[in-house]
Amino acid sequence: MDVALVTVGDELLAGDTENTNATWLCRRLAERGVTVTRVLTIPDDRAVIADSVREFSRAFDAVIVTGGLGGTPDDVTKVAVADALDRELAVAADVREGIVEKAQAYAEQYPDLADAYDLDVDFDAQASIPEEARPLVTEESFGPGFVAANVYAFPGIPDELYAMFELVESEFDGRVVSETLHTPAPEGALNDRLTGVRERFDVAVGSYPGKGRIPTRIKLSGDPEAVSEAMAWLRDRVDVTDPPATGSGPN
Numbered sequence: 001m002d003v004a005l006v007t008v009g010d011e012l013l014a015g016d017t018e019n020t021n022a023t024w025l026c027r028r029l030a031e032r033g034v035t036v037t038r039v040l041t042i043p044d045d046r047a048v049i050a051d052s053v054r055e056f057s058r059a060f061d062a063v064i065v066t067g068g069l070g071g072t073p074d075d076v077t078k079v080a081v082a083d084a085l086d087r088e089l090a091v092a093a094d095v096r097e098g099i100v101e102k103a104q105a106y107a108e109q110y111p112d113l114a115d116a117y118d119l120d121v122d123f124d125a126q127a128s129i130p131e132e133a134r135p136l137v138t139e140e141s142f143g144p145g146f147v148a149a150n151v152y153a154f155p156g157i158p159d160e161l162y163a164m165f166e167l168v169e170s171e172f173d174g175r176v177v178s179e180t181l182h183t184p185a186p187e188g189a190l191n192d193r194l195t196g197v198r199e200r201f202d203v204a205v206g207s208y209p210g211k212g213r214i215p216t217r218i219k220l221s222g223d224p225e226a227v228s229e230a231m232a233w234l235r236d237r238v239d240v241t242d243p244p245a246t247g248s249g250p251n
Contacts, residue, residue, distance in 0.1 A: 001174040003029060004038035004056040008049055008067035008077050009156055012041050021066045021161055028165065033174035044068055049080035057084060057151055062172065067156030069143060071126055077153060078146075082130040085149055089128040095135045095144050096127035102142055138163040177224045179231045182215040182243045190216065193237050201230035215241050 005025055011017040019041060026036050038056065042048050049068070056063045068077030082089050100123055126143045129135055133148035140163040145154045152168060154161045183190070187209040198205050203222035210216045218234065220227050 001034045001061045001172060003034055003036050003062045003064060003172065004060045005036060005040065006049070006052055006056065006063060006065045007039070007041045007156075008044060008065060009041075010043050010074070012067075013043055020158060021156065024158070024162070025064060025066070025165070028169070029172055030176070030178065032169070032172050033176045034172050035174060035176050044074040044076055046076040046080045046083065049077055050083035053081055053084035053151055057149060060150075062150045062152060065151060065153045066161055069145060069153060069155045071122065071143065078129060081148060081151055081153055085130060085151065087130040087132065087148065090131045091124050091127050092129055092135050092144065093127075095129070095137060096123050098137060099123055099126050099143060136164050136167050138167070140164075175223055176221055177227055178219055178221040179227050180217060180219045180243075181231065181235060181238065182217055182241050183238050184215050184241050185239055186210075187216045190218070190238065193234060194218070196237075197230050197234050200233065202226050203230045210244075214244050217243075 005022055007019055007022050009017065012019050022039050022041070026039065029036055037060065040052055040056075042052055044067075049065075053063055053065060065077060065081060068075045068080075079089060103123070129144060129146040130148040133146040136145035136147065136154070138160065141155055141157075141160040143155075145152070145164045147153075147168065154164050187207050190207065194205055194207055197203065197220070201220075201222075203220045203226050206219040206221075208217040208219070218238070220230050220234070222230075
């Protein structure tokens with residue numbers, strides 16, 4: 001399964017917010033054997049989002065979009081995804097009912113805030129998702145995420161994203177596995193072996209140099225049988241050492 005990630009937000013491009021969502025999603029998808037081939041960060045621009053989602057939806061098995069699902073004017077992800085798939089937005093009635101209940105519960109819990117800010121929620125806008133999309137609703141989020149065709153749209157707030165991803169995690173499944181070895185040899189001294197394993201086996205090879213006494217890390221990814229054979233070949237040709245203690249370095 002080949003997946004692309006699109007993270008949306010001017011704040012990400014300005015460096016105001018660290019893009020931890022991309023790292024978290026890549027890790028969770030890799031654990032499920034899924035290959036993430038693209039990670040793209042783009043602004044809160046309807047046309048840019050639509051063009052990116054349209055291209056990736058055609059090119060990959062699935063596209064995950066995070067950010068821009070809120071109710072402020074710069075949150076344009078829902079309508080942009082609808083544009084990408086040539087759909088209109090539609091109000092999901094059951095989702096709207098749930099949003100109304102959440103708003104009422106909030107007003108009862110925090111009456112001073114509700115009165116002070118004269119909270120006026122456009123429930124139709126909050127409950128709108130692309131036509132024929134499947135809404136994703138959690139207790140953590142006020143509004144829904146959704147699945148439309150092969151596009152999965154999640155909120156950008158990390159805790160909300162984590163909870164919503166759990167609803168669909170089982171839909172992401174692949175056969176890619178990874179194995180890692182550590183060696184005291186400098187990365188530059190391993191060129192022949194790294195080239196050799198690439199040429200002999202259908203695996204992705206990553207090498208990550210150590211620093212000082214921290215060993216070099218070599219990571220192989222691919223089909224389980226190919227990775228097993230490639231790792232055995234490599235272990236016969238590389239001095240192997242124990243991995244560094246947790247927190248001792250970048251490896």
